[in-house]
Amino acid sequence: MSAPRVVSLVPSLTEAVALSAPGALVGATDWCSHPAGLDVERIGGTKNPKVDRIVGLAPDLVVANEEENREPDLAALRAAGLTVLVTEVRTLPQAFGELDRVLTACGLTTRPRWLDEAEAAWAAVPPPERRRTAVVPIWRRPWMVLGRDTFAGDLLSRLGYDHVHAGHAERYPRVPLDELRAAAPDIVVLPDEPYRFSAEDGPDAFPGLPCAPVSGRHLTWYGPSLAEAPALLTAALRAPLR
Incomplete structure (x- = not known):
């Protein structure tokens, strides 16, 4: 067949x-x-x-x-x-x-082997020593962030990061920049998709806050990238730009 x-x-x-x-x-x-x-x-x-x-x-x-x-x-x-x-x-x-x-x-x-490896990689994520708060923009002009009930938010939570807008009524709300800054999160997570945030485009909007550019593929894709996502995301989140 x-x-x-x-x-x-x-x-x-x-x-x-x-x-x-x-x-x-x-x-x-x-x-x-x-x-x-x-x-x-x-x-x-x-x-x-x-x-x-x-x-x-x-x-x-x-x-x-x-x-x-x-x-x-x-x-x-x-x-x-x-x-x-x-x-x-x-x-x-x-x-x-x-x-x-x-x-x-x-x-x-x-x-497939990669699917077993992905499940094992996430099962091996240790409990966080302490939980941290995060703001997670996904777009600029206008500013949009992760809200409720998102796959990326679930991954971050498993790594010990509770994003500030997880209880928002919308899944991808528009939030003014001054409100994002005023939330004073422990870290601002900046994925490179759908908006292509980078070390040069994004951190400039959050002076004084630690910012972590991360791979959007590892934060938002559900496929073979899940096998390496825990290690790569953890490394990026633990070494934010300041």
């Missing part, structure tokens, strides 16, 4: 499928940057996929996410007769469960 033809609308899932089921992936978004050198049909963005192009690829399965992709696009794919698997990932345990579900749907009969 041949492997199913798969189109991925989520960068995290693209990497997971490409590494775990070689040859299954036939299409991915323009934002799917991993693994390096991925040679598949590009079908537009996560928020504006080219439905006609996806249908033309005749996939057996389209993998998507309830947050990253828009329901009207997914409905159009279903209306065209395609099978669409929609994931929901807001916690680390959800991520592991959804990855198992996606990879099984892609024809895998055995679990």
